[in-house]
Amino acid sequence: MLFGQRQNTGYEDGAWHLPSGHLEAGESVIDALIREAKEEIGISIAPEDVHFAHIMHNSSSGGRMAFFFSVRSWTGELENQEQDKCAELQWFSADEPPDRMIDYCRAAMAHIVSGRPFSIYGW
Numbered sequence: 001m002l003f004g005q006r007q008n009t010g011y012e013d014g015a016w017h018l019p020s021g022h023l024e025a026g027e028s029v030i031d032a033l034i035r036e037a038k039e040e041i042g043i044s045i046a047p048e049d050v051h052f053a054h055i056m057h058n059s060s061s062g063g064r065m066a067f068f069f070s071v072r073s074w075t076g077e078l079e080n081q082e083q084d085k086c087a088e089l090q091w092f093s094a095d096e097p098p099d100r101m102i103d104y105c106r107a108a109m110a111h112i113v114s115g116r117p118f119s120i121y122g123w
Contacts, residue, residue, distance in 0.1 A: 001018065001091070001092055001093075001094055001097070001109070002018070002019065002041070002078070002089060002090075002091055002092075003016040003017060003018060003089070003090055003091075003092055003097075003098055003101075004016070004017060004018075004019060004040070004041075004080070004082075004086040004087075004088070004089050004090075005086060005087040005088050005090070006085065006086065006087070007084075007085060007086065007087040008084055008085055009085055012102050014100060015100045015101055015102050016090075016092070016097075016098035016100060016101050016102075017101065017102050017105055018068075018105060019036060019037060019040045019041050020036065021035075021036035021039075021040070029067050029069075030047050030050050030069075033045065033050055033069055033071075034047065034050070037071070037074070039081060039082070040080075040081055040082050040086070041078050041079065041080065041081060041089065042076055042077065042078065042079040042080075042081045043074040043075065043076040043077070043078060044074060044075045044076050045071055045073075045074045046073075046074075049071055049072070049073045049074065050069050050071055051069060051070045051071070051072075052067075052069055052117070053068045053069055053070045053112045053117075054067075054068040054108055054111055054112045054116070054117055054118070054119065055067050055068070055117065055118055055119075056068070056104065056107070056108050056111070056118075056119045056120070056121050057118075057119070057120045057121070057123070058104050058120075058121045058122055059120075059121065059122030059123045060104070060122060066104065066108065068108055068112060094109065094112075094113050095113075097109055104121045104122070107119065107121050108121075
């Protein structure tokens, strides 16, 4: 799994997190993933290469839904495009994730590895 180490964000700096982002108006979750991948890690992903992995109902900010997908095929070279917010990119095994992660992300990764497609967190 590819993680980025947060820096200069004011939230959990130093922690590892998956490349991620928020939806823009009129955007599907797949379109957002494709856009964020290009913006954050410099790769292009075809919609058919995006596969659902997990959805989490997270209590933060009043109850956000976090969607997790897997992508095993893309074009371009992985490159940290947001060096002001991300210290580095690094691959980790699903069996040995980074020591310091954002808590809800660690919980979601455990559910994904166990094959559970839905979870709640923080309620």
